[in-house]
Amino acid sequence: MPFLPLRTLPATGNANIAEAWLERIEDRLSRDVVDVASDRALLCRETLAELTYPEYAANWETAVADEKLPIGTRLALTGLDPRNITLEPEFYAECDDAKFQPVMPLLWLWYSFDRTVLGGQNVGLGVRLRRMLAKRIFKSCGENFKAFQFVEFSFGYNMEVGDNVVVHRHVLLDDRGGIRLANSVSISDFANIYSHTHSIVDQRDVTNALTVLDEGVRITYHATVLAGVHVGEQGMVGASAVATKDVRPYHVYVGIPAKSVRVKPNAPEPGTILRTSEKRDPR
Numbered sequence: 001m002p003f004l005p006l007r008t009l010p011a012t013g014n015a016n017i018a019e020a021w022l023e024r025i026e027d028r029l030s031r032d033v034v035d036v037a038s039d040r041a042l043l044c045r046e047t048l049a050e051l052t053y054p055e056y057a058a059n060w061e062t063a064v065a066d067e068k069l070p071i072g073t074r075l076a077l078t079g080l081d082p083r084n085i086t087l088e089p090e091f092y093a094e095c096d097d098a099k100f101q102p103v104m105p106l107l108w109l110w111y112s113f114d115r116t117v118l119g120g121q122n123v124g125l126g127v128r129l130r131r132m133l134a135k136r137i138f139k140s141c142g143e144n145f146k147a148f149q150f151v152e153f154s155f156g157y158n159m160e161v162g163d164n165v166v167v168h169r170h171v172l173l174d175d176r177g178g179i180r181l182a183n184s185v186s187i188s189d190f191a192n193i194y195s196h197t198h199s200i201v202d203q204r205d206v207t208n209a210l211t212v213l214d215e216g217v218r219i220t221y222h223a224t225v226l227a228g229v230h231v232g233e234q235g236m237v238g239a240s241a242v243a244t245k246d247v248r249p250y251h252v253y254v255g256i257p258a259k260s261v262r263v264k265p266n267a268p269e270p271g272t273i274l275r276t277s278e279k280r281d282p283r
């Protein structure tokens with residue numbers, strides 16, 4: 001196969017404006033406030049209003065109360081403030097409000113930015129905004145985290161992420177029971193990583209289980225990793241596979257349920273790979 005590293009592109013014409021915009025958000029997120037959740041909700045509302053309803057950005061409250069405006073416009077304006085919307089994890093019995101309420105405005109900003117003209121497929125700016133937000137959403141987040149558009153989480157606060165982790169478009173990271181991604185993990189488009197499961201008898205009987213991807217793991221396109229699975233170092237889950245059980249280090253698993261079809265040629269000699277239990281800390 002040809003070696004095709006990513007290209008470096010010249011700065012876009014709006015780079016100065018983008019830089020100033022990111023800096024303003026970073027400054028706002030960095031300041032000391034008493035009520036973090038409310039301050040972030042306001043930041044989210046103001047940021048989204050400027051991007052999507054600039055004519056109402058400076059007078060949001062007046063516009064929401066203005067009965068001369070179409071009712072749908074007023075409702076849409078209220079939705080810029082995360083305190084007026086609900087996200088699915090809030091309905092989960094074990095949702096920890098003390099943890100979720102401060103991260104929820106940042107999740108709403110992340111998801112909503114992805115659905116704007118500026119956001120969406122705009123890779124450079126999106127990656128930088130999401131990196132900034134991830135550091136405040138996740139339990140821990142290493143350097144150079146890279147998330148493309150339309151990634152979704154459950155709580156977000158149960159994510160532990162190492163350095164140089166890449167998450168591609170349309171990935172679902174269900175961190176209900178916790179997801180731990182070690183350094184250099186890569187998750188491809190439309191993959192799903194779960195950490196909760198339901199009883200086949202009673203839907204309300206939920207088991208949360210930490211899902212762990214060790215260093216250098218690659219989960220490829222449209223694959224699914226079920227709750228509690230541990231993918232060993234440099235393990236790979238092939239396209240559309242469903243990993244129902246642990247994946248051995250340096251093995252390539254494919255199919256449903258996923259089974260090993262080969263050991264990577266760069267695997268160390270048998271016996272020199274650390275046992276999976278010794279590789280759980282991503283940092």
Ligand SMILES: CC(C)(COP(=O)(O)OP(=O)(O)OC[C@H]1O[C@@H](n2cnc3c(N)ncnc32)[C@H](O)[C@@H]1OP(=O)(O)O)[C@@H](O)C(=O)NCCC(=O)NCCS
Pocket residue numbers: 188218219220221236237238239240241252253254255261262
């Ligand atoms: C996992 C993957 C890399 C395996 O590639 P590989 O090591 O070259 O394996 P092979 O193509 O030799 O396949 C080995 C066997 O598994 C089968 N197989 C390979 N990928 C499969 C998949 N995703 N689902 C089901 N079976 C698969 C092959 O048909 C072959 O079966 P056979 O021995 O009966 O003929 C590849 O199939 C894949 O899913 N690629 C996804 C895209 C990708 O490269 N992602 C990485 C970057 S994100």
